[in-house]
Amino acid sequence: MFGPARARPSFTYTLGPAGNRLSVTDHTGRVVDYTYDELYRLTREDISDPTTGSSFFAYTYDAVANRLTKQDVYGVVTSTYDDNDRILTRGGDSYSYDLNGNTLTALVAGVTTHYAYDYENRMMGADDGSKLVAYGYNADGIRAWSEVDGLRTHYLVDQNRDYAQVLEELDAGFVPSVTYVHGDDLLSQFRDGTRYSYHYDGHGSTIALTDHLETVTDTYTYDAWGELLASTGSTPNNYLYTGEQYDPNVGFYYLRARYYNPSLGRFHTMDTHPGIEYEPLTLHKYLYAGASPTLFVDPSGMIFVAGFSELLLSLNNASFYRGTSAQGARVALRQVLFGRPPKDLGLVGEGVLDLALQGVFDTIINNPNGFDSKSNFGTAAHHDLELKIASFKPLPGFEIAAEVYYDKNNKPTTRRAKGSLGIDVQIIHRGKVVLSLDLKTGKGWSKNGILVRKKRFGSDIIQIFVKTEASR
Structure with a gap:
């Protein structure tokens, strides 16, 4: 059981005739209603939260599902794209690319970040002027370590699963600092002498952590695209939206073949997968989850x-x-x-x-x-x-x-x-x-x-x- 001050997390979903989620109500009374266009692309989410109040997000798209506008209680943000579906501007932010379609620079909130890639278009590093981030990969292209300002973390990875999963994080001297236990999903992490268990919603996103006493220590809520809207607690944890590994050093989710940017609702680099002929949205080189993130996931980083x-x-x-x-x-x-x-x-x-x-x-x-x-x-x-x-x-x-x-x-x-x-x-x-x-x-x-x-x-x-x- 959960601690006496917390109810056990639960979710009730309402589905449309095609299986698309129309609404979700959780144990706290938080209700989210979803609206779609005729192609089942998400066009609106209305949130009623007893803690944070009411809010909404509305989206419009062009013919190939590039997000043209995002509206919330603060106003409307407009994005522009080139003929190759690369985002050029978003409000006052701007982006540039190399010849392979990788994001080369991002000017966001007045800060310019430069990105570097290897010959296989894997992101090797990011530099925003205040910190230097670097990455290394194994022979199969799976991330083996990350480094921030010279401080390296190694990952012991299980590649015998459908999708590679981290079993341990180790410091520069290869001493384990965090251990993860997996079943079908990530079950728990063990750090600093305490085991924390993961709890998920119906989309596989982490919504709570509990300690060894089964008391809730941390909670999380997201928008449909994975941006963290609210959280409580201070337990270190990077496994969040759809249960995937978030990298706070760059603000992206690591989805094995590529990195996903939840603030844009799209990938940071081009898709190497050719797509599915009869499903046009899979042919888009940057689109995440077919513009329907309430239904689909992309654990490979190549196709939802x-x-x-x-x-x-x-x-x-x-x-x-x-x-x-x-x-x-x-x-x-x-x-x-x-x-x-x-x-x-x-x-x-x-x-x-x-x-x-x-x-x-x-x-x-x-x-x-x-x-x-x-x-x-x-x-x-x-x-x-x-x-x-x-x-x-x-x-x-x-x-x-x-x-x-x-x-x-x-x-x-x-x-x-x-x-x-x-x-x-x-x-x-x-x-x-x-x-x-x-x-x-x-x-x-x-x-x-x-x-x-x-x-x-x-x-x-x-x-x-x-x-x-x-x-x-």
Whole structure:
């Protein structure tokens, strides 16, 4: 239980038909209402807080989701951009870039900060005239240390997780100063002889810390984009918005491949990921979370993602395309892929999910008269998926295999071999199968069937369900 002066943190969410969050009420009585445009981009958040009072933030965007204005109780701030979607000005602040699209200088509140990068466009340092910040990375591009005015902190990182996580912070002499314990999320930190436990909201943001007596020591509230609005307590803690590591020395969140600037609601450098063809917002090189930060996260720093153990895509394969615009179809598919609280599959897994759903999407569009049976629809969708997998270029260290069959001894075999079981897609990382996916256009496997296949294929399995008129 929490200490007697505090109620246990709790949150109640109201969702729209597409799964977008319309409101959230917490245990303190704080209420936030969200408003979106037709593309589900966040346009307004209204906050009613019994402690700090009422406030609001309103946003407008251009055609490609660059934030044009941000309005609050103090007025409106306008931003401008160049043809490459790089922010040039924000109110009285201004920004410049190198030839690779990295932010080179930022003039903010009268202070100019200069940034430096290596040949892989990783930020190596920042200098604002009052402090000098430097960073170092390991061979996999994960941050290994940071340094402020010559004082270095080393990070012991677990890279065997979906996304690399810090296990320990060590001083310049490699003596541990902080230890972190992880489950699915960060559970606790141990520093100065005291263990502090983390508590999260439905978006994965840290909202409280408790000590070993389960008394609340620190609390946090944010706007939708991750700017800290209010906090209590003094426990050192940098794991905040969406549970990610905040760097107070530069004011950014470290999201592995890139740094995210919550005050701008965008990334500091260009995205190296090419994006998803049928989801235009992922093609933007600086945009965070598809301009819908109440729904999506970007733990890789390359593409906003969400994953599920099962996906259900309910479509009428004839009327779906006829009854909606192409953009409407994209939005509907986007909500299937991204429209639930994230339980991440990893970047490559999301890429394969995209191919599967894009295969379904293309099958629908290329056959506007529909199919006379679920079998014919499934055959067409699977064929399209195989073609896409054959041309898919994953990240270094990954392989993608299509139409894989194993025998009862868990050995590769052929489609027609006795006792063989098949899977549509396997994702292999450095020789190990890490994820399997199967596209279903009819009835899915039973729970036991999933367990049998998980054991045989040696990985978690994602079933992607497609329910059409023909398969009802």
